[in-house]
Amino acid sequence: MSLLEILAGIFGVIGGCANFPQAYKIFKRKSAGDISIVTYLIIFISIILWTLYGIELRNPIIVIPNIFAFISVDAVIIGWFRFGRNNK
Amino acid sequence: MSLLEILAGIFGVIGGCANFPQAYKIFKRKSAGDISIVTYLIIFISIILWTLYGIELRNPIIVIPNIFAFISVDAVIIGWFRFGRNNK
Structure with missing residues (x-):
């Protein structure tokens, strides 16, 4: 495993x-x-696709971060639906 | 090149x-x-490191998206410094 x-x-x-x-x-x-919910929905789809790509490459350095990203982005999206939706 | x-x-x-x-x-x-400027500064550093990693792998599928990400995230950070900094 390289330093990078x-x-x-x-x-x-x-x-x-x-x-x-x-x-x-x-x-x-x-x-x-x-x-911007548009931003977060794009990121959400992007995370799912990166995870699939990382699985295809069998590269945990791509897969594992995306699992954390999935959870944290979900939290933002839930927050937007709760507090941002009526305040465009 | 695979479909994925x-x-x-x-x-x-x-x-x-x-x-x-x-x-x-x-x-x-x-x-x-x-x-959250903390979020965007982490993303900023992350983009730079992903770009270096993609260059090491000589994988344009990692490098090219990160160039777009670099520009769009910079725009958000500039926006925060202009309009968000005094409104924590």
Whole structure:
């Protein structure tokens, strides 16, 4: 495993968790009017496809971060439906 | 090139452009108070590392989407500095 692979794996997981602060901010402030649902729906589909691609390559460095991304992006989407939908 | 590779490439680019609607929404409403800068800074670093990893693998399906992601995420970060910073 190369240094770049290790870094990509670690930062991949950190990157996958990136949307947890966004979800936290939405639920804390009960506000998501500035959030673009179009952006998050595209990201959602993209994550599913990257996961399939990573499975095809049998590359856990692609698959594992996307599992974290799936959860954190879901949290943002749920937050938007709760707090952002009526505030376009 | 497999069907999944083609799909991953197309949706990779679409996914890389995902944050353009977010940036557009910020600049149109002149509001970014709900945006988590922590999230976007993590994504920013993650994009740079994914690009390096994709270059190491010589895999354009990883590199090209990240170039689009770099531009669209930059636009959101610029929007946050302009309209979100004083509205935490």
